[in-house]
Amino acid sequence: xxxxxxxxxxxxxxxxxxxxxxxxxxxxxxxxxxxxxxxxxxxxxxxxxxxxxxxxxxxxxxxxxxxxxxxxxxxxxxxxxxxxxxxxxxxxxxxxxxxxxxxxxxxxxxxxxxxxxxxxxxxxxxxxxxxxxxxxxxxxxxxxxxxxxxxxxxxxxxxxxxxxxxxxxxxxxxxxxxxxxxxxxxxxxxxxxxxxxxxxxxxxxxxxxxxxxxxxxxxxxxxxxxxxxxxxxxxxxxxxxxxxxxxxxxxxxxxxxxxxxxxxxxxxxxxxxxxxxx
Numbered sequence: 001x002x003x004x005x006x007x008x009x010x011x012x013x014x015x016x017x018x019x020x021x022x023x024x025x026x027x028x029x030x031x032x033x034x035x036x037x038x039x040x041x042x043x044x045x046x047x048x049x050x051x052x053x054x055x056x057x058x059x060x061x062x063x064x065x066x067x068x069x070x071x072x073x074x075x076x077x078x079x080x081x082x083x084x085x086x087x088x089x090x091x092x093x094x095x096x097x098x099x100x101x102x103x104x105x106x107x108x109x110x111x112x113x114x115x116x117x118x119x120x121x122x123x124x125x126x127x128x129x130x131x132x133x134x135x136x137x138x139x140x141x142x143x144x145x146x147x148x149x150x151x152x153x154x155x156x157x158x159x160x161x162x163x164x165x166x167x168x169x170x171x172x173x174x175x176x177x178x179x180x181x182x183x184x185x186x187x188x189x190x191x192x193x194x195x196x197x198x199x200x201x202x203x204x205x206x207x208x209x210x211x212x213x214x215x216x217x218x219x220x221x222x223x224x225x226x227x228x229x230x231x232x233x234x235x236x237x238x239x240x241x242x243x244x245x246x247x248x249x250x251x252x253x254x255x256x257x258x259x260x261x262x263x264x265x266x267x268x269x270x271x272x273x274x275x276x277x278x
Contacts, residue, residue: 004051005141006141007051008048008051008052008141009138009141009142011044011047011048011051012048012138014044015041015044015045015048016127016131016259016262017255017259018037018040018041018044019041019123019124019127020124020254020255020258020259020262021037021251021254021255022034022037022038022041022120023120023254023257023258024251024254027251027254028251031097031098031099032099032100035093035097035098035099035100035101036100038089038090038093039090039100041086042086042087042090045082045083045086049079049083056076056079059072059073059076060076063076071133071273074133075130075133075134078126078129078130078133079130081126082123082126082127082130085119085122085123085126086123088115088119088189089116089119089120089123092112092113092115092116092119093116095109095112096109096112096113096116111188114185114188115185115186115188115189117182117185118182118183118184118185118186118188118189119185119186119189121179121182121183122183122186124258124261124262124265125265127262127265128261128262128263128264128265128266128269129265129266129269131262131265131266131269132265132266132267132268132269132270132272132273133269133270133273135266135269135270163267166260166263166264166267167263167264167267169260170260170261170262170263170264171264173257173258173260173261174261174264176257177257177258177261179261
């Protein structure tokens with residue numbers, strides 16, 4: 001295994017694990033860790049592109065050529081789309097920053113929060129598809145790095161068990177995390193006016209009014225709603241974005257949960273690509 005391939009594999013692994021960790025906004029101290037790692041990931045993405053600059057340049061020059069394989073062209077546009085998404089995630093993250101850049105205010109902060117979340121979940125899908133298209137290369141690099149030697153029968157058995165397990169657990173996590181509903185905000189990226197069509201509880205405090213950073217929303221009199229004073233409504237969202245009724249999952253569980261969702265995308269993409277090539 002070449003030194004460059006080891007670096008590429010290591011960077012990809014760090015990038016994926018760090019990215020899924022950020023889906024827990026309260027992990028390792030909350031917003032400070034979230035924002036620092038988010039910026040670091042962007043640096044890793046840029047490094048990843050620089051390491052593959054020769055491939056990027058070569059494909060860019062002939063991206064519309066009929067001689068270019070469709071799989072290569074799809075992979076190229078996925079990389080472009082992922083870079084655009086990560087750039088938007090970082091930019092919107094800076095706008096809604098509570099720790100590193102608290103003084104930035106570009107207006108409609110709730111729009112940035114909703115689209116930040118939706119584009120992040122969408123990026124998880126893109127990464128899964130990207131890995132699925134390149135899964136043979138990933139597995140070859142892992143086998144070469146670890147020196148794994150398995151019989152064909154044993155390897156097939158392990159793969160089948162892994163695929164079934166990931167599909168079942170990943171599908172459950174898609175349901176448990178309301179993954180599909182999180183993607184609803186994607187339409188607001190190009191049409192911010194759709195935000196007014198959301199229920200008031202999803203638009204932020206005071207029926208969509210956005211308060212200045214650091215200014216708390218007015219206190220709600222819970223007695224008027226029949227709830228105990230100071231007790232959050234069951235299922236209400238925490239300001240950091242997590243459900244108040246949800247138990248903290250921890251870093252290992254967060255990685256496992258969202259890697260399994262990504263794994264569903266990897267498996268579907270890999271076997272669809274295999275079917276097309278046949």
